[in-house]
Amino acid sequence: MQYHVNGRLVPAEAATVSVEDRGFLYGDAAFETCRAYGGTVFEWDAHLSRLEGTCETLGMAGAVPDDLRDRIGATLDANGLSDAYVRVSVTRGVQPGKLTPATDVEPSVVVIVKPLPRGEDVWDGPADVRTVERRRIPESAMPADAKTHNYLDGILARLELRGTGADEALVRDVDGAVAEGATSNVFFVDDGTLKTPSLAGPILPGVTRAVVLDLAADLAIPVETGTYGVDAVRTADEAFLTNTTWEVRPIATVDGGAVGGGQVTDRLADAFDRRVEPLYDGSD
Amino acid sequence: MQYHVNGRLVPAEAATVSVEDRGFLYGDAAFETCRAYGGTVFEWDAHLSRLEGTCETLGMAGAVPDDLRDRIGATLDANGLSDAYVRVSVTRGVQPGKLTPATDVEPSVVVIVKPLPRGEDVWDGPADVRTVERRRIPESAMPADAKTHNYLDGILARLELRGTGADEALVRDVDGAVAEGATSNVFFVDDGTLKTPSLAGPILPGVTRAVVLDLAADLAIPVETGTYGVDAVRTADEAFLTNTTWEVRPIATVDGGAVGGGQVTDRLADAFDRRVEPLYDGSD
Numbered sequence: 001m002q003y004h005v006n007g008r009l010v011p012a013e014a015a016t017v018s019v020e021d022r023g024f025l026y027g028d029a030a031f032e033t034c035r036a037y038g039g040t041v042f043e044w045d046a047h048l049s050r051l052e053g054t055c056e057t058l059g060m061a062g063a064v065p066d067d068l069r070d071r072i073g074a075t076l077d078a079n080g081l082s083d084a085y086v087r088v089s090v091t092r093g094v095q096p097g098k099l100t101p102a103t104d105v106e107p108s109v110v111v112i113v114k115p116l117p118r119g120e121d122v123w124d125g126p127a128d129v130r131t132v133e134r135r136r137i138p139e140s141a142m143p144a145d146a147k148t149h150n151y152l153d154g155i156l157a158r159l160e161l162r163g164t165g166a167d168e169a170l171v172r173d174v175d176g177a178v179a180e181g182a183t184s185n186v187f188f189v190d191d192g193t194l195k196t197p198s199l200a201g202p203i204l205p206g207v208t209r210a211v212v213l214d215l216a217a218d219l220a221i222p223v224e225t226g227t228y229g230v231d232a233v234r235t236a237d238e239a240f241l242t243n244t245t246w247e248v249r250p251i252a253t254v255d256g257g258a259v260g261g262g263q264v265t266d267r268l269a270d271a272f273d274r275r276v277e278p279l280y281d282g283s284d
Numbered sequence: 285m286q287y288h289v290n291g292r293l294v295p296a297e298a299a300t301v302s303v304e305d306r307g308f309l310y311g312d313a314a315f316e317t318c319r320a321y322g323g324t325v326f327e328w329d330a331h332l333s334r335l336e337g338t339c340e341t342l343g344m345a346g347a348v349p350d351d352l353r354d355r356i357g358a359t360l361d362a363n364g365l366s367d368a369y370v371r372v373s374v375t376r377g378v379q380p381g382k383l384t385p386a387t388d389v390e391p392s393v394v395v396i397v398k399p400l401p402r403g404e405d406v407w408d409g410p411a412d413v414r415t416v417e418r419r420r421i422p423e424s425a426m427p428a429d430a431k432t433h434n435y436l437d438g439i440l441a442r443l444e445l446r447g448t449g450a451d452e453a454l455v456r457d458v459d460g461a462v463a464e465g466a467t468s469n470v471f472f473v474d475d476g477t478l479k480t481p482s483l484a485g486p487i488l489p490g491v492t493r494a495v496v497l498d499l500a501a502d503l504a505i506p507v508e509t510g511t512y513g514v515d516a517v518r519t520a521d522e523a524f525l526t527n528t529t530w531e532v533r534p535i536a537t538v539d540g541g542a543v544g545g546g547q548v549t550d551r552l553a554d555a556f557d558r559r560v561e562p563l564y565d566g567s568d
Contacts, residue, residue, distance in 0.1 A: 018297075019301055020396065026311070026433060026434075026435035026439060099467050136425060138422065142437060149311050151312070152310065152311060154310075156341075162343070162387075174458070245382075
């Protein structure tokens with residue numbers, strides 16, 4: 001494999017950053033996880049926009065290089081990949097001094113790719129989800145719409161799943177409302193209405209979440225965003241998770257109780273497929 | 285300069301970690317900032333204990349190598365340093381898979397040193413402190429006693445100081461009580477009593493904080509830990525910050541209003557000096 005580091009393709013084993021890079025020292029970096037279908041980076045504009053927004057939140061507006069999409073393309077080409085997982089990071093780089101960021105930023109820009117074929121599910125099946133004690137960081141402490149290398153909140157949530165057999169955490173906000181999974185947004189269906197926590201809560205505005213809401217509008221599926229307790233998900237007619245890698249992934253169980261996908265989940269998954277399929281024309 | 289990376293001394297410019305190291309990808313790492321005086325790492329046992337505690341919180345108990353103190357010694361020696369800043373990081377290393385940590389950990393261990401002579405203040409003078417909007421992450425979302433590479437909370441606090449002239453942020457918890465600085469603990473003196481926020485709040489149990497509380501006991505200075513508003517610091521008779529690099533640093537102003545050090549601050553700073561001086565015997 002070859003990765004792209006600071007403007008150059010390098011063998012994966014030589015793809016490194018300085019131990020003084022702030023992305024390493026402090027997790028002081030923005031990132032996006034994208035997916036390429038047939039060589040096209042799906043929803044690139046949305047990912048780029050969020051990446052730029054995260055950099056702005058971190059006080060380094062303009063750190064995203066203009067040719068970032070080209071760097072991704074070059075990395076996919078170098079590895080002969082058209083269906084792939086793509087992770088793009090923009091860090092504040094190496095700076096003199098300690099914690100306070102300097103205004104002059106020479107970002108480190110890293111593109112990592114992995115083969116991710118479509119057609120075979122990248123997950124082993126529907127998700128077993130378990131409510132964890134770890135809470136989502138409130139907005140006043142960390143802006144939820146920033147996707148950064150500070151990801152311990154999700155890791156600590158996942159650690160609680162050890163030994164339970166569950167593969168995604170159901171994370172609540174500090175008030176006890178359902179927020180999201182460790183790496184996914186949560187949807188459920190109640191009496192034909194598709195429901196998902198509102199972005200008024202501490203919730204990452206997932207790119208796949210937005211696509212699913214768009215598809216639901218296309219399909220005239222009623223949608224409600226709001227504040228929900230765990231019981232609403234546990235007792236839902238259907239439930240599923242979304243993220244870039246999983247796309248639409250049914251939830252088999254919540255805290256051991258069966259929920260499962262269903263008709264609405266299937267319609268959205270099918271509609272998602274139809275949105276991806278044209279990308280295989282190769283017209284990026 | 286030479287740094288120590290995964291068991292080997294390497295030139296600083298070649299000191300790197302993989303872009304797939306979880307310390308880089310997610311800030312999935314524990315660290316300590318220490319200070320060497322005359323070749324002795326001050327309060328090493330306390331730093332080691334907190335580092336081990338952080339690794340345990342991160343689900344990688346035992347990741348700290350047994351010879352870590354020797355690695356620091358070798359790094360100081362290689363650079364001819366006896367008075368130095370020392371940063372030690374233990375990451376979860378490179379692992380297969382995505383976010384969920386594997387139980388089998390091959391940590392990356394990094395030691396960075398910088399010259400830090402004593403006698404000249406490493407700060408430019410007493411601190412100008414300003415209350416920021418960014419709040420400290422509550423305990424339910426992130427254990428406050430874990431010192432990790434997820435340091436954006438402090439960085440966002442410092443970013444609010446841009447253009448204000450202040451050099452440390454006064455960070456409150458989500459309920460509005462004073463928590464700490466971005467990289468320091470806060471003390472103030474009220475009518476002869478030394479006060480500092482209690483560890484019941486989301487506050488890093490600073491090593492220098494503990495030393496100062498110990499010195500206050502030695503000096504029979506009355507101490508109170510509790511929950512305080514910003515006004516308590518603003519209207520204090522004296523106030524100061526503590527951390528490993530700053531030791532005891534007086535607060536000149538809070539939100540533009542003068543506070544300053546004073547008799548109690550001076551006594552503690554002098555007692556701190558007396559605790560450090562014997563280390564220059566070279567008996568580590």
